[in-house]
Amino acid sequence: MVAGLLGLATAGRHRPVEHPPLVLVGCSGGPDSLALAAVTAFFAGRGEIRAGAVVVDHQMQPGSADVAARTAEQLRALGLEPVQVRTVDVAHDGGGPEAAARSARFAALDAAARELGAETVLLGHTLDDQAESVLLGLARGSGTRSLAGMRPRRGMYARPFLQLRRDETLAICRALDLEPWHDPANSDDAYLRVRVRHTVLPFLAAELGPGVTESLARTAGILGHDADFLDGLADQEFARIAQPGPPGAETPDEVSLPEDALRALAPALRMRVLARAVVVLGGYQPSQERLGAAEALLERKGSAGPVQMAGKVGAWRISRSQAVPHDGPGYGKLVFRRSM
Template identity: 60%
Template sequence: MQGAPRPRLSPVVGKARKAVGDLLGVGTTGGQRKAAQASGNTHARPLILVACSGGPDSLALAAVAAFLGRRGEIQVGAVIVDHQLQPQSRAVAEATAGILRGLGLDPVEISTVTSTDVGVGPEAAARNARYAALDEAAARLDARTMLLGHTLDDQAESVLLGLARGSGTRSLAGIPQRRGLYLRPFLGLRRAETLQICAAEGLQPWHDPTNEDPAFLRSRVRTRVLPFLQDELGPGIAQSLSRSARILAQDADYLDQQAAAEYHRLAEILSTDSAASREVRISEAELRALPAALRQRVLALAVVGLDGEQPSFERLLAAEALLARRGSAGPVELAGSVSVYRQPRGRSVPQERSGYGKLVFRRTA
């Protein structure tokens, strides 16, 4: 007697499972699962954490990851970050934790944070607090990977925000699929597809009201700008923006690799008389010989190499102008207590006179 037919797998659920499995490198072979079962060591399975807010994107991701966890190759847990920005935030976090435990995720933790960053907007402050909490949880739980639920729509919004800021290649490349322990397997899925996954899995996601709040720039891009562009330019605008991000990410990766090689070739890293002061010197002639795209990246690497902050485009241009050897020799002040100047002929150079013909980057803090 034949049993009841198995329910047909929703195509969008199958698509999502493949996206997550491919990025994690699981689901195609049972090797890891068989090895763990044979040894009786279930702890041999790597721990994968899902950052879950309870919204459609991250809840759909948690459901897909839970399925892969049930196959035995990975252990899947979750971290819920409660930003305390809404009166019901704790109740939402606890309800989400219950859903995730029902899916079989373990461990499931709630991390309560307060956004206190000074000098940045509320969105950036919340993001900084969220990633700090996720970093801490991953380190404490010894997790190999943290999955984030960003979608193709998020990618399109990020590209538009980068354009509005007048950003460069790296910013226009949008959200990376991989960065450190963070993976984003849903960048090829639309936000509407995550809603379909939740419906197929019988899940009721929470809808964050701030996503519709015009007080937030990203919310305005989501609810006003992208719909307008879709009406005027066609329904494929989000996919086109995402495709542009992928192309620009490849270009940015290549330029960053070339710039890093040039920086390591050219940079002279020195200590000074003061333990709190450090210098990087780079030949002006060598810098002038570089294409602008590489030269500006090398200048930025010198600043970051001294633990300064990534310079703005305007500050990079000001530093680059020193190479023309017209007018002031500097210093040009850059973010993070780093300054840069060119060494004019006849002025003594700290420790030695080899600084002439070089840009000198110095941090004193």
């Protein structure tokens, strides 16, 4: 049961397998990821997997290198090997510090997995994190994908603790005499997520009942199925109508989308196709506000852009008032381009 929760393909007979897969734990040193590392080490001790870990030092707080080193020491004491500490530079490029840190973190985890040949990277998010994500999405007026929260599995990343409460991960650490690091940012009310955690959710639990956190997480699961279905349809439409450029390039720096084809799509698919163009060019998932601004270019009223999307990607249309051939590369299309 727990092996399935971890997203691991093991023999299921509580005995070593012939070629155990390498599984990495992305560990910050906090109670959630440290507890996950301990559980993963248990399976490694039975020979069902090989367990390693990656500690990402974002260098965003004084003493972060010492925290990373102490975390790596605890992980090795649990029996995880290899354990890597990866130091990253967080580049702020318009998406906000949290988004920039997340991008740097996943880039480091991706690189470690490739280098070490890991099949799975485990992340320590809990049911509480999922509920917080749903509330944050509601507060921001986000769409279905945002309200669906975090996926239990996406590509090589798995979140096996999404059904566990934060208190349970703390209990695991206490039972095993582990010393988790408590990020001071998690107590800083300047962050919206912290206010949701310490003020909003307790208020809702007091007024609506203690099961509100589980209900929010359950809502994320239901919406996740809907979002996956719509995303799949949008991917098909994007593949059908998108025109990446320059021709023959392995990595496009521009994507054109014919306006008539976009208008013919249902709104739910059209917004996803627009977002897909941004992500393909290396940008972040745009907010609904930014997507709405890009969609408004289809009305051909007012400015032809550019509209700045997330992650150094801009969108614009070629105005009909400009002297360009009607079959030119920008005419009758929305063009997304990555700035260098």
